[in-house]
Amino acid sequence: MGRHTCIFRRGCEAEPGNAQRRKRIHYVKLMDELLHKSKNILVWGCGGGNLATRLSRLGKRLTIVDINPISFVLAHRYFDLPDELPCIVSDFRKFVFDDRAYYDGIAIDVGGPGFSFTKEFDAETCDAIRARLAPGGRIVINVMVANYSR
Numbered sequence: 001m002g003r004h005t006c007i008f009r010r011g012c013e014a015e016p017g018n019a020q021r022r023k024r025i026h027y028v029k030l031m032d033e034l035l036h037k038s039k040n041i042l043v044w045g046c047g048g049g050n051l052a053t054r055l056s057r058l059g060k061r062l063t064i065v066d067i068n069p070i071s072f073v074l075a076h077r078y079f080d081l082p083d084e085l086p087c088i089v090s091d092f093r094k095f096v097f098d099d100r101a102y103y104d105g106i107a108i109d110v111g112g113p114g115f116s117f118t119k120e121f122d123a124e125t126c127d128a129i130r131a132r133l134a135p136g137g138r139i140v141i142n143v144m145v146a147n148y149s150r
Contacts, residue, residue: 027142028054031107034140035060038105042132044092045109045142049075055107056082063088063103065095093120096128104137117143 028051035041039061043052046066055062062085066072069089075081088095092110106129133139
């Protein structure tokens with residue numbers, strides 16, 4: 001998984017309004033391929049909204065959670081995130097412990113400077129994530145690999 005994530009992540013360049021560069025976000029295509037059977041998807045991490053916009057255009061029902069409200073503003077304004085999608089400002093861990101819905105797909109696209117997957121995804125949090133997954137559902141995580149070499 002780490003090798004593929006790193007390869008697909010390498011093309012991640014996007015600028016507001018630049019469709020050619022948006023097409024280069026390969027990890028988004030990989031994540032939507034892995035979630036192709038999912039109809040009701042929880043998306044953690046909005047960023048520019050590329051993943052959520054793509055999944056929405058494919059007819060998926062989405063719930064998008066991001067701790068940064070500015071992510072939603074930028075995603076709507078510059079990356080065509082549809083206005084009708086539920087965008088929830090919350091820490092993803094707080095959300096998963098409070099949420100009672102089930103999803104047949106969970107897309108985890110969180111991170112940034114100083115983010116630690118080890119710290120944020122402890123055993124209790126991982127159990128809570130699995131508890132939100134409907135039978136036969138799938139969890140897809142976009143991670144950066146610091147020490148990848150070919």
